[in-house]
Amino acid sequence: MPAPSRDSIRALLGMETLEDRLTPTTTTTPIYDPTRVLVTFANTGTDAANEAELAASPLASGVAPLGFGEYSVNLVSGTTVTAAAPVFATMPGVVAAGPDYEVSVSAVPNDPSYSLQWALNNPTSGISAPAAWNVTTGTGKTIVAVIDTGVDYTDPDLAPNMWRNPNAGTDGSGLGYDLYGADFADNTGDPMDDDGHGTNVAGILGAAGNNGIGVAGVDWNVQIMALKFMGSDGTGYTSNAVRAMDFAVSHGAKIINESWGGATGDPTLAAAIARAQAAGVIVVTAAGNGGTNNDTTGFYPADYIAQSNNVVTVAATDSNNNLASFSNYGANTVMLAAPGVNILSTLPGNTYGYMTGTSMATPFVSGALALLWDDHPTWSYEQVIAKLKASVDPLPSLAGKTITGGRLDVAKLLDAPVSPPPVVAPPVVPPPAPPVVSPPVVPPPAPPVVSPPVVPPAVPPVTSQSGPRVLNAVVGGPQTGVFDRAWIQFNEPINPATITSSTVGLIGPGGWVGASTAVPVAGTNNTQFTVIFARNQSAPGAYTLSVGPNVRDTSGNAMNQNGNGTNGEAGDVYTLAATLGVASVPPVVSPPVSPPPPVVVPPTVPPAPTQTYSSATPLAINPLRTTRIDFAVNSDFTVSDLTVRLNITFGRTWDLNIRIVAPNGQSVTLFNRRGGDGANLTNTLFTDSAGTAIGSGSAPFVGSFQPEQALSLFNGMDARGLWSVQVFSLVNDGLTGTVNSVTLGFGGTTSTASLPSVRTAAAAQLTTLTAPDLRGATADVKAAVFDGRGDEPAKVPVSAPPLPPEVPAGPPTPTPPTTFRQSLPTRAGTLADLIRDFAPLRV
Structure with missing residues (x-):
């Protein structure tokens, strides 16, 4: 697969340089x-x-x-x-x-987006990084190998911390000039990331801190060794992962980060971990994104913790200190958790974005261990891991779910004070007395200050001086053909009182219609709102959502949408274009007057839907992006026999993943990388009652097909709310296309017919993944497991027999792929460019 151009991934966040914010503060234990x-x-x-x-x-x-x-x-x-x-x-x-x-420096970095890195700075659900940085921000002596999709070593936030091979080109690796690491997927010395996953992982553990740009990593001065074994599709072979591990060990890495895994163990991988153990190298692995118990459902390399004491397995928590809904767990097989939901970090091409998964939790631990080893360079790997296990923050949500029952706390790991000293109430000052001239008698221990002490002035909390920005917005209505509301997501908490009829409005054929009500979305800390406009808009035509610039954050700052550091300018207004078409209404048929209607035999085909919602507005499909079509259902009825009809123009349907998401966040995958190099979905109807599974069809998929998952999963729920059809382009190959039309049909009869065996076989190969939906709900994503050799799911048994060891003669022969990355990207964008979902992966 060709590597993407450097401009193929759009910059997601505007960055501005902030002043250095290193503030004096006293330590917990008074010195x-x-x-x-x-x-x-x-x-x-x-x-x-x-x-x-x-x-x-x-x-x-x-x-x-x-x-x-x-x-x-x-x-x-x-x-x-x-x-x-x-x-x-x-x-x-x-x-x-x-x-x-004595006072010390509280290390709050001046990286512009540090305030968005909740996992570092949140005092209740983060990892207590600022207090740890008072102890050390890293010495640059610990090498962490990131075995992943590569790393963009030219990124200005990563370049200062890239490992440099002192023997590049002459170290006997046979991979050429391996300055920053190596690419075992393509057998070269260039580990440039053409996917984004590895660069995101690298930024979490080691983006340069306090450099005035981008984000901060856990270890500001770590050495990042980039070892690529997965390609642009996010998949790789175990044999290449083993080669990467051996390279890391032989070239001085002390920690190996493995944000990937698979359901089947491999003796060659186990042997590589054992070799790392013998060399004193720690292997930090992702627990997995299946929401399952690793104690009973195998996941590797994470489960090798049971046989190698150098393995650290990491689950994911969210900003509410809960075990993330997608995260695997295990009282005997998962050591601890770390933040893994909506994590902001670096992306290729000097850009930044959010990702979610145990992939993101893992590098927090790798970076923390690098700081600990920097502070105690003579410690063994056993001492380092023992200290890690003894220093977690216990959480009720992790009790019985991990070995330690806790989340990473870097401050405790480094024995750093985390709060200011208590203020001692001054006693009553005794009346003046002559000075004592005889040697004093040492009194029993007492508080050192017996009168009002000299206390440093309180340091005010650091608040953002840069105004808020809109990350995402969607315009919708109670029914097709009507706009009356918008969902808006900001990058920080907003004062709801500043969302008014003059600061937020919809401009359409009838002019400006301002907001009448702003309702915060529950659980989003006032970062997401549903805004209701003063009156409905039903005139077909072009509309523009306008937000700002006088929408203000909780500190009173007006918007800074253009990212130039000056708040409240005319250029800080956020706008979103939307088009309102004519509502699709079934034709009204008048009953005949005469003669009496004949007796009609009931048809054998499924009954026609009783309610239909359609969109015929063409929307573009772009590489590594999502096209999203929303339908607002404003009436209460029970869902049954849901059907979805699609017309899509796209040059290779193998690149596409299509799903439908219900108002409660539950999702069903309709189409998952089918049709090989064929083009288009032409008048394709997805219905459970079809006689052909989608996996048995071929492009352009004309006719009716059973979807990848049964639409009957929605049966019985209330239909009211926002339904969404999402089309994901999973490959960065330059192909573009168009969603021409989408129609949802809600029928009146629940189908109970069993599915053909071919579909049941496909369903048995599904791996459950989860990703946060941008509306704040949690959406389950069922992604079919592929081996990359055809359109059908790989026939991989649950417990595959051990594979023979690799033969060292000649180029390595890839073993069956057993790995996939453990992340769920959720990058902010526009209406037709919302999130890149988790791709189908080889297991």
Whole structure:
């Protein structure tokens, strides 16, 4: 597959440079200078008498005025601060005496999108990265091998941290000039990423921090070794993964990140992990995205944790501290969890985007272990893993689900303080008394400050100075042919009071119609809203949704849609074009007057739908993008016998995945990479009552077909809400096309007929994956498992027999593919460019 051009993936986030935000703060365990105390007089001027009084104390070896009535008093040798502070506090005119506390830098990086990296900065559901960075941001001595789809080593957020082979081209790898790593999929020394998955993983663990651009990684100075074994389709062979692992071990990697896996174990992979263990290398693996228990349902290499103590298996949590709905788990096979939902990181071509999956959780742990090894370079891998297991944050959602029952906490891992010291209430200052001239008797241990201590001023919380931006929007209505609402997603929490009839509106043939109501979407922390307009719009034609610029975040900042750092400009208005067509209404047939109607024999074909919703607005299909067609159903009725009719022009249907998503987030895959190199879906009707499975059809798929999954999964639910048909182009090969029309039909009779065996066989090869739907629901995605050698699912048994070891002579022979990446991308875009879903993968 040809590599994508550098501009093939659109920039997803506007970036602006922010000032360096390194703010002084005190540490949790107070640290102070043991040789002096600070004394404050009520008289804030410079008073020679005060200075002389302090100098006359037998406890003082010297006095230095600090101004404003404050003095630093050096103590005579052998005198402790604990003993001296009470003495100086009793001197006439003294209002406070106490230690000279140490303050440190709170490492909040100046990367512009750091505020969007909830997994790093959220104090309750993140990994406590800022406190850990007070201890170390990495020394650059630990090498982490990212065995994946490659890494864009030219990305300015990754380039400073790329490993450089000191023996590139001469190390005997046979792969040419392997400066940044190697490509085992194509047997070259160039591990450039042509997919995006590996670059996203690399950014999570090691994007350069505090460099004023993009995002921050967990380890700001790690060495990233890029080892590619999966191609642009996100699949790879176990044999090439093994070669990559051996390269990593022989070239000095201390940690191997493996954000991929499969249902079948392989002895060659197990042997490679054992070789890494013998070399003291930690292998961090993704637990998997099936939502299953790895203790009972095998997933590899994650499950090799049972036989190799250098394996760390990682599940995923969300921003509410829940085990992610898609994440695998295992009380005996999954060590811990880390954030894995809506994770912002680097993408190829100097772009950024969100991905979701245990693939994203895994590099958080890899980056954290790199920081720990940087801080303790002499530790063994056993010591590093033991410290990891002992330092998690216990979560109720992980109890009984992982070995540790907890989520990664980097601050605990590095023994970093995570909160400011408590403020000690000042006691009543005793009345003035003569200074003590005899050597003091050391009192029992007591709080060091006995009068109002000198407390550094409170540091205000860091708030974003850059205004909010719209990430996504969809215009819809209660029925086909009507616009009356919009769903809008922002990049940060919004003040709902600023969404008004003057800041949000719909411009159409009838002019401006402003917002009348803004309802926050539950569970989105005011980042998503359903906006209802003042009146319905039904006139066919072009419409424009307009948002801003005076929609404001919770800090009062107006929008900064253009990303130039200046809020509230005319150029900060977000707009979205939409087209309203004529509603499709079944024809009205008048009953005949005479003669009486003849007796009609009931037809043998399925009954016609009782309600029909259609869209005939052409929408483009582009590589690695999603075209989404929404239908708003505004009446309450029970779904039964749902049908979907499609007309799509596209040059190779093998590139396409098509699904329908119900209002509750449940989805059914209609079409999943069928038809080989054939073109188009022409008047294709998906219905459970068809006699032919879609896998038995051929392009252009004229006629009726059973979908990949039964549409009867929707039977019994209330139809009211937003239905969505989503067409995914899964391959970056330059092909484009058009969704010409989509029709949904809701029938009145529930079908209970059993499906033909050919469809049942296909269903047995499905692997359940999940991805967050942009409306805030959770959508299950059932992606057929393919081996890449044809249109039909691979006939891979659940428990395949062990494969023979590879023969070392000649070029390596690929073993049957057993790997797929564990991520679910959710990149923000426009109406016809929303998310790239998880591709069908070889297992």
